Amino acid sequence: MAAREFGGLPHQWQFGRTDLLAKNWLESLDLAWQPDPLLDPENPNAGPGASPVAWTAAKRAAFNAIVGEIEELQMLMQDDRDRYLAEIIEQADGSAGYITAFIDTSESQRPWTMELINCGYAxxxxxYFYYKQQFRRVRPSTLCPGLAPPFGPPAHPSFISGHSFIGHLIALLLLEIPALRQRYGMFAAPYDGTPGKVVSPYPAVTISLANPTVVTLSALTAHGLSAGDQITFRPLSGGQPLPAPLVAGTTYYVLVAGLTANSFEISAAANGAPIDTTPAGGGAPVPALLLANPLMGRGELTSPLLWLAERIAKNRERLGVHYASDSAGSRHIAAGIWRALLHDDTTSGINCPTLSSVLAHATAEWPTKWP
Structure with a gap:
């Protein structure tokens, strides 16, 4: 029933390339393998930058991205596959068993939790089959037969990875249960002794009161942003306003200066001057939300359940049936759909009453004394 309710709202989750990027359900690096069709001058819906030169450059960049990913898969085949093959075989059709063993539950112990996992699969x-049909990416072993997967590859397209998508979506659903979140949620790095925290529907950041202002991730370990990327902020509900001159919902640009794995500087225009927030009076950094994918970037996720999802995804790469961008794209679309299902009360949310009911019953199976 959950799948029927979800599938009955196609306009809430079936999007093309442009909308997926605009909604932060995908990141540009996830689609580096695909030349932007808007640059094709023969495309009836070509964008303003379309030209033979731009299209040739886009195809060349995509080819280079594919070659780089295949070379990575060759290294995984040579260095990792033998050591992980038993686990890979077990996870091929048994990822649900891995997840239930990880959280130590079963049908007899917690039937509603198992039903929540079933909802995630449904x-x-x-x-993910909709997006496989849309992108129709060929398997890596089709382009490089030398990858020689010991079984498979599946006959359906490569992007997005079903194993990665399912693993991340189910992990996010299970982390809605407070007792599981406390055990397997987002932990501080380094560990500070506190229980696991929720996965924020929008990445939490702090904005320094300085010149130049520096934006730093609070929970995720890497943002995956590049110089020139557009970003927007909003204040925490009931929290401090954004420091002046920042305005909620306004587009800002990432600068190359000060760009690290988990922090960056911003400007009001592409390649513009760094924004100065010292007029706000100085003091502690201001907590805020970055309007981006909940699991943005490709950095390590400090949640044991999400770590398991990442491991399942990486094993599909070790097998030689998925590219790294398949795994990352699945992670991002799964997070976008999770947010729309459970954390979006606007018109873009996905109303799935069965999922909400099952989640409430599953939560009751995991008592906890902590909030």
């Missing part, structure tokens, strides 16, 4: 199968 919704996920509908979603």
């Amino acid at each position: 919704i996920g199968n509908v979603a």
Whole structure:
């Protein structure tokens, strides 16, 4: 029933390339393998930058991205596959068993938790097969037969990875249960002794009161942003306003100066002057939200359950049936759909009453004394 409710709202989750990027359900690096069709001058819906030169450059960049990913898969085949093959075989059709063993539960112990996992599979199968049909990416072993997967590859397209999508979606659903979140949620790095925290529907950041202002991730370990990327902020609900001159919902640009894995400087225009927030009076950095994917970037996720999802995804790469961008794209679309299902009360949210009911029953199976 959850899958029927989800599938009955196609306009809430079936999007093309442009909308996926605009909604932060995908990141540009996830689609580096695909030349932007808007640059093709023969495309009836070509964008303003379309030209033979731009299209040739886009195809060349995509080819280089594919070659780089295949070379990475060759290294995984040579260095990792033998050591992980038993686990890979077990996860091929048994990822649900890995997840339930990880959280130490079963059908007899917690039937509603198992039903929540079933809902994740049902919704996920509908979603990821739609995107496989849309992108139709060939398997890496088709382009490089020398990858020689010991079994498979599956006959359906490569992007997005079903195993990665299901793993991340189910992990996010299970982390809605407070007792599981406390055990397997987002932990501080280095560990500070506190229980696991929730996965924020929008990445939490702090904005320094300085010149130049520096934006730093609070929970995620890497943002995956590049110089020139556009970003927007909003204040925490009931929290401090954004420091002046920042305005909620306004587009800002990432600068190359000061760009690290988990922090960056911003400007009001592409390649513009760094923004100065010292007029705000100085003091502690201001907490805020970055309007981006909940699992943005490709950095390590400090949640044991999400770590398991990443491991399942990486094993599909070790097998030689998925590219790294398949795994990352699945992570991002799964997070976008999770947010729309459970944390979006606007018109863009996905109303799935069955999922909400099952989640409430599953939560009751995991008592906890902590909030």
